[in-house]
Amino acid sequence: MSRGSRSRSTVEHEAALDTSFDPLELSAASEWRELSDGGYSEVYKAHLLGAVVAVKQATSRKKTSGEALLREIRYLRQIGPHPNVVQPYGAFVEHGKLHLVLHFTRHCLRSDRVARQCDPIKVIAGVARALVRIHSFGIVHRDLKARNVLVEADDTSILIDFGLACDLRLDDREWIGRTVGTKKYRPPEMRDGRPAQPALDVYSLGLMCSKLVRQRRDAHSSDESSLSEDGREERRDMRLLLELSEDCTKSVPSGRPTAWALLSRLQRHMGEEVTRCDAPRSLVPLGRSPSALADAARGEIAGRRKRRRNSDGDRSRCSRNGSRDKRGREESGSREEIREKRARSSPEAKQRS
Ligand SMILES: Nc1ncnc2c1ncn2[C@@H]1O[C@H](COP(=O)(O)OP(=O)(O)O)[C@@H](O)[C@H]1O
Numbered sequence: 001m002s003r004g005s006r007s008r009s010t011v012e013h014e015a016a017l018d019t020s021f022d023p024l025e026l027s028a029a030s031e032w033r034e035l036s037d038g039g040y041s042e043v044y045k046a047h048l049l050g051a052v053v054a055v056k057q058a059t060s061r062k063k064t065s066g067e068a069l070l071r072e073i074r075y076l077r078q079i080g081p082h083p084n085v086v087q088p089y090g091a092f093v094e095h096g097k098l099h100l101v102l103h104f105t106r107h108c109l110r111s112d113r114v115a116r117q118c119d120p121i122k123v124i125a126g127v128a129r130a131l132v133r134i135h136s137f138g139i140v141h142r143d144l145k146a147r148n149v150l151v152e153a154d155d156t157s158i159l160i161d162f163g164l165a166c167d168l169r170l171d172d173r174e175w176i177g178r179t180v181g182t183k184k185y186r187p188p189e190m191r192d193g194r195p196a197q198p199a200l201d202v203y204s205l206g207l208m209c210s211k212l213v214r215q216r217r218d219a220h221s222s223d224e225s226s227l228s229e230d231g232r233e234e235r236r237d238m239r240l241l242l243e244l245s246e247d248c249t250k251s252v253p254s255g256r257p258t259a260w261a262l263l264s265r266l267q268r269h270m271g272e273e274v275t276r277c278d279a280p281r282s283l284v285p286l287g288r289s290p291s292a293l294a295d296a297a298r299g300e301i302a303g304r305r306k307r308r309r310n311s312d313g314d315r316s317r318c319s320r321n322g323s324r325d326k327r328g329r330e331e332s333g334s335r336e337e338i339r340e341k342r343a344r345s346s347p348e349a350k351q352r353s
């Protein structure tokens with residue numbers, strides 16, 4: 001096989017793995033409707049076989065805009081599907097320009113109407129949830145503001161615009177230390193030239209909270225003074241947002257809460273706890289090739305059989321809400337691991353290897 005044909009088949013293979021997105025299914029550019037013409041990109045409303053989508057196109061006015069869009073694609077792929085992060089469907093090049101096709105969300109938090117009518121706690125909790133995810137990958141958004149938060153009809157918030165983000169693990173130091181983003185949302189440490197860290201996004205989220213309170217004050221002033229249940233709820237919500245804003249905008253980054261702590265507080269306020277399941281689940285990355293996926297599934301089935309064989313009848317059970325009771329977790333999860341470790345380090349195993 002020649003070098004050329006090998007690299008072509010690799011590209012085709014990767015394209016097949018990417019998503020099943022076909023750019024020819026997207027309506028013609030002449031039919032797109034412009035949604036925004038910002039500094040870095042132009043965003044259009046288009047149709048993918050009749051379904052509404054957003055198309056983000058690098059602008060020709062800025063040399064770095066193609067780079068920013070490429071970065072955005074890289075970060076979105078890394079973050080993967082998440083209920084509060086915009087979903088990319090695919091990317092393509094037309095007339096030499098890079099385009100990114102995204103799930104379309106109609107409302108944006110920058111609109112006063114949306115800010116006043118939404119459930120502010122649910123919206124801010126959604127942004128905090130997105131931050132938990134991106135920060136766990138070492139990604140800092142660096143341009144968090146109402147304009148970059150879309151809001152679905154059920155108040156699910158969607159974080160967009162990763163063109164100025166940075167990856168603390170993979171990007172070079174110059175980019176991580178670069179002063180970027182909207183001036184009034186920048187934290188003091190960025191003005192002092194310190195490199196980005198997750199607390200930077202928390203600061204911007206704090207400013208978003210106080211802005212939301214200001215926007216709602218006029219619209220809900222009669223509610224606020226009223227003794228109705230709505231009025232009381234609005235007052236409670238605004239009090240929480242102001243408290244969060246104060247905590248998030250502390251001048252020392254280490255004094256600010258993490259996105260996880262913020263999410264927990266917001267969820268508790270809504271009467272829900274944030275829970276994580278301790279069950280021994282192993283991840284099957286969806287980006288894998290079909291054969292690798294089948295291998296992963298086979299490994300999982302084999303693991304399940306082995307666990308059943310090893311079981312001595314008192315394996316932990318999941319409680320009603322899905323979380324394990326502590327005793328069970330300590331007994332089963334760790335015991336299996338210990339057995340495996342012992343088997344690996346036994347003299348027989350060492351001799352075999
Ligand atoms: N997926 C989307 N669905 C609907 N509107 C969008 C979408 N993505 C972007 N927009 C609109 O386009 C604007 C600019 O998009 P953004 O990604 O922030 O680009 P820029 O880098 O130019 O700021 C947003 O504020 C929003 O109004």
Ligand SMILES: [Mg+2]
Nearest residue numbers: 038147148161
């Ligand atoms: Mg933007």
